[in-house]
Amino acid sequence: xxxxxxxxxxxxxxxxxxxxxxxxxxxxxxxxxxxxxxxxxxxxxxxxxxxxxxxxxxxxxxxxxxxxxxxxxxxxxxxxxxxxxxxxxxxxxxxxxxxxxxxxxxxxxxxxxxxxxxxxxxxxxxxxxxxxxxxxxxx
Ligand SMILES: [Zn+2]
Numbered sequence: 458x459x460x461x462x463x464x465x466x467x468x469x470x471x472x473x474x475x476x477x478x479x480x481x482x483x484x485x486x487x488x489x490x491x492x493x494x495x496x497x498x499x500x501x502x503x504x505x506x507x508x509x510x511x512x513x514x515x516x517x518x519x520x521x522x523x524x525x526x527x528x529x530x531x532x533x534x535x536x537x538x539x540x541x542x543x544x545x546x547x548x549x550x551x552x553x554x555x556x557x558x559x560x561x562x563x564x565x566x567x568x569x570x571x572x573x574x575x576x577x578x579x580x581x582x583x584x585x586x587x588x589x590x591x592x593x594x595x596x
Contacts, residue, residue: 463537463584463585464536464537465535465537465538466535466537467584467585467588468588468590473501473502473503474500474501476489476501476515477501478588480515480517481581481588481589481590481591482587482588482589484581484589485517485520486517486518486519486520486551486579486591487515487516487517487518488501488515488516488518488551488553488555489501489502489505489513489514489515489516490513490514490515490516491505491507491508491510491512491513492510492512492513492514493505493508493510493512494507494508494510496554497516497518497551497553497554497555498554498555499551499555499556499557516553518551518552518553518579519551519552519553520578520579521551521552521576521577521578521579521596522549522550522551522552522557522576522577522578522579522593523549523550523573523574523575523576523577524547524548524549524550524561524571524572524573524574524575524577524593525547525548525549525550525556525573526547526548526573527545527546527547527548527561527571527573528545528546528547529543529544529545529566529567529568529571530542530543530544530545530546530566531543543566544560544566545560545561545562545564545566545571546558546559546560546561547559547560547561547571547577547593549577549593557591559591559592559593560590560592560593561577561592561593561594561595562580562582562592562593562594563580563594563595564594564595575595576595576596577593577594577595577596578593578594578596579591579592579593580592580593580594
């Protein structure tokens with residue numbers, strides 16, 4: 458479902474990140490996996506950032522993770538967020554290992570309600586007909 462009047466920057470999928478954004482569009486979290494290291498990594502690249510190998514594949518992530526760290530944003534750094542402050546940005550450590558920068562939703566933007574190591578799960582916000590953004594909410 459597209460939202461009219463969306464005023465924030467939209468992602469521009471690159472050839473390397475297209476699989477990730479296609480997954481988000483289908484409300485699935487897909488992340489790259491290195492067959493050599495037997496580990497996931499993020500952000501999307503055509504080669505593994507640990508071994509620099511090109512033997513990678515995409516795998517569907519569980520969508521579960523924990524808050525590694527977070528910040529409560531009280532200033533709108535872009536006019537698109539003017540009506541949303543305060544809101545919570547977070548680095549979520551996925552169950553599979555990599556960390557993903559995202560927004561926490563469904564939680565009061567208050568340190569009394571947000572904490573590190575809090576279990577979270579992905580949810581997708583449909584922005585346009587083509588773009589859905591992964592956000593996380595408390596489990
Ligand atoms: Zn590797």
